[in-house]
Amino acid sequence: MRFKPGFCRICDHPISPFMDFGDMPIGNGFLSLDGFETEYFYKMKVAVCERCFTFQVVEVPDPKKMFHSNYAYFASTSHYMVKHFQEMSERLIDDLKLDENSLVVEIGCNDGITLKNFVEARVPSIGIEPSSNVAEKARSKGIKVLDKFFNLETANTLVEEVGNADLFIATNTMHHIEDINSVFAGVKELLKPKGVMVQEDPYLGDMLKLVSYDQIYAEHMYLWSITSLNNVLARHGLEIFDIERNKFHGGCMRYYICHKGAFSPTEQFLKQQNKEVKLGIKEAKTYHKFRLMCEESRDKLVNKVSEIRESGKKIVGYGATAKSATIINYCNLTCEDIPCIFDSTDFKQGKYSPGAHIPVLPAEQFKDEKPDFAILFAWNHFKEINDKEKDFERYGGEWVIPIGQLPK
Numbered sequence: 001m002r003f004k005p006g007f008c009r010i011c012d013h014p015i016s017p018f019m020d021f022g023d024m025p026i027g028n029g030f031l032s033l034d035g036f037e038t039e040y041f042y043k044m045k046v047a048v049c050e051r052c053f054t055f056q057v058v059e060v061p062d063p064k065k066m067f068h069s070n071y072a073y074f075a076s077t078s079h080y081m082v083k084h085f086q087e088m089s090e091r092l093i094d095d096l097k098l099d100e101n102s103l104v105v106e107i108g109c110n111d112g113i114t115l116k117n118f119v120e121a122r123v124p125s126i127g128i129e130p131s132s133n134v135a136e137k138a139r140s141k142g143i144k145v146l147d148k149f150f151n152l153e154t155a156n157t158l159v160e161e162v163g164n165a166d167l168f169i170a171t172n173t174m175h176h177i178e179d180i181n182s183v184f185a186g187v188k189e190l191l192k193p194k195g196v197m198v199q200e201d202p203y204l205g206d207m208l209k210l211v212s213y214d215q216i217y218a219e220h221m222y223l224w225s226i227t228s229l230n231n232v233l234a235r236h237g238l239e240i241f242d243i244e245r246n247k248f249h250g251g252c253m254r255y256y257i258c259h260k261g262a263f264s265p266t267e268q269f270l271k272q273q274n275k276e277v278k279l280g281i282k283e284a285k286t287y288h289k290f291r292l293m294c295e296e297s298r299d300k301l302v303n304k305v306s307e308i309r310e311s312g313k314k315i316v317g318y319g320a321t322a323k324s325a326t327i328i329n330y331c332n333l334t335c336e337d338i339p340c341i342f343d344s345t346d347f348k349q350g351k352y353s354p355g356a357h358i359p360v361l362p363a364e365q366f367k368d369e370k371p372d373f374a375i376l377f378a379w380n381h382f383k384e385i386n387d388k389e390k391d392f393e394r395y396g397g398e399w400v401i402p403i404g405q406l407p408k
């Protein structure tokens with residue numbers, strides 16, 4: 001189902017944008033030369049619903065334009081993320097006492113970064129993944145995957161064909177889905193009475209704090225908070241009973257979700273819920289301030305790039321992230337400003353960045369390029385990349401962080 005712009009996708013309340021980022025290409029839409037002419041753009045405006053407080057991109061492209069057989073994001077590119085999801089899987093298997101009689105369903109299973117751990121532990125699992133190229137990668141790891149968009153209909157089919165789930169996982173996925181009500185209606189049908197859903201995504205509170213506005217793009221059409229998520233869950237007889245924060249992707253919140261009343265809420269969940277309200281996530285002035293801080297961050301980056309260019313020094317990009325499309329296009333940076341972006345994903349190398357068409361080169365070539373400055377678009381992988389590229393700073397290179405601040 002598609003939605004009318006101007007109304008909240010969760011509760012249908014009228015919404016009005018507090019910020020306009022201008023015309024945006026699809027964040028993961030890396031192109032070959034022959035794709036330039038037909039590149040798709042949408043108007044990226046953001047709003048916060050005054051009724052359910054969901055932070056959302058107002059108008060987004062058809063999901064089939066974003067998730068298909070040429071999807072560019074391969075989750076297992078980062079060793080830190082591989083380890084993070086291995087630890088998560090091992091803990092869930094222990095805590096929920098999962099075994100060969102259990103069922104785990106994961107949506108957005110991507111290249112199998114998480115489900116491979118359940119396959120290894122012999123816990124039955126199934127992935128739902130509409131991007132068929134990454135789904136194929138997961139299958140090569142022995143994972144059962146359906147090439148589908150998860151929604152109420154898919155959930156009903158799963159219940160009929162494989163039964164109800166003990167565990168439902170959605171990491172970095174629930175902010176990608178336009179018809180989120182249909183997803184939670186599906187979760188309601190699919191979860192066993194004492195089943196648990198684990199959702200993890202970049203947290204609104206961290207984005208506001210770091211001014212990491214590059215977390216916003218069509219695929220990341222929501223920035224969830226405890227408040228907004230609990231409002232949508234309440235519509236479906238579900239609720240959060242526990243949370244955990246972590247530093248991945250610039251600050252994520254993990255939500256543990258169950259049928260209403262199935263488990264008692266934890267202290268830390270109640271505490272964080274109050275804390276975010278005190279931080280102002282329900283107040284319009286918070287978002288007005290955020291907009292001003294984004295403009296300030298944009299001007300700072302644009303000035304820094306101009307200064308570097310005027311001084312004749314060499315500047316490149318590092319990490320052809322989907323996030324970088326928001327920064328590059330909002331700041332109107334071009335190939336003249338950044339001649340290339342280095343990245344370790346085979347699929348992106350040899351292609352061009354969305355919108356500005358900056359060439360993406362293999363990360364191994366970064367050392368030979370010897371730039372004076374590198375804009376670290378993958379700032380969320382700072383430690384992993386800085387360890388890999390130790391020589392860069394040693395020989396006087398400087399990372400430029402394109403957002404307000406790095407997470408501490």
Ligand code: SAH
Nearest residue numbers: 067075107108110128131149150171172173
């Ligand atoms: N879970 C991985 C990958 C997240 S990327 C991680 O945490 O790193 C988001 C994934 O969600 C993509 O692979 C995309 O194809 C998938 N996706 C988008 N819409 C979906 C939907 N309706 N149902 C299931 N998966 C979806």
Ligand code: TYD
Nearest residue numbers: 077078319320321322323343344378381385
């Ligand atoms: P990421 O920040 O995870 O996500 P998104 O695309 O959603 O913004 O993307 C990381 C990108 O950085 C990905 O294209 C791979 C690249 N990368 C490297 O080039 N080297 C590395 O060491 C790591 C960890 C990532």
